[in-house]
Amino acid sequence: MKKSSASFNSNAKSHTKSGKNGKNTALSQVRIIGGQHKRRTVSFIDADGLRPTPDRLRETIFNWLLMDIHDARVLDSCAGSGVLGFEALSRGAARCTFIEANRLQAEQLNQSAKQLRLEPNSYEIIYGAAEQVLAQNLAINTLFNIVFIDPPYAQNLWQPILTALISRALINSDTLIYLEADKELTQPLTELAVLLQDTLSAQGLSTFDCVKQTKVGQVVAGLYRLTSS
Secondary structure, three states: OEOOOOOOOOOOEEEEEEOHHHOEEEEEEEEOOOOOOOOOEEEEEOOOOEOOOOHHHHHHHHHHOOOOOOOOEEEEEOOOOOHHHHHHHHOOOOEEEEEEOOHHHHHHHHHHHHHOOOOHHHEEEEEOOHHHHHHHOOOOOOOOOEEEEOOOHHHOOHHHHHHHHHHOOOOOOOOEEEEEEOOOOHHHHHHHHHHOHHHHHHOOEEEEEEEEEEEEOOEEEEEEEEEEO
């Protein structure tokens, strides 16, 4: 997940690895905090705006999802370090699709999955912009149970990502949607539902309901669900 510059401590550690042409790529690490892979670390590149969700907030998120994570089909859009998706798999999710727009970080996600010795059929890593991948990649036809949308705050990518998910019927009223932003999203989500009214209505859906919400510093994190019409 990618974020704007500084908000809170991610408890990440740094090191380097040798990349192509002998150049060193700076890497940081973040811990998985629960489940089968608890205390294992995943690495992510030192890229502008890439910062994982910190331990304290992540613990809150997965407390919210405690009764829903087992055997869930998960989407980690704008995956970044992938720690939300890896955490979900660690805690019993059946499968996670990771989408990452940075090529080097997408490669690093593959390395992290191998280091965790994940079952090959438990994850898929796709390089590309999430809003484009979800709209255009017809091979993605899973109805997701849990969706993480944590893009760079300034880009408001949650809007086209949600639009693609709804337009392709990849989420429904049972899907739990985690959104992270630097502002309250309840009103913007209501406005998005109005724009997508015809598409939602055709699927028997109406608007977004806020299930849980918290604020850490300037970051507003919430769990949402589409309501049935």
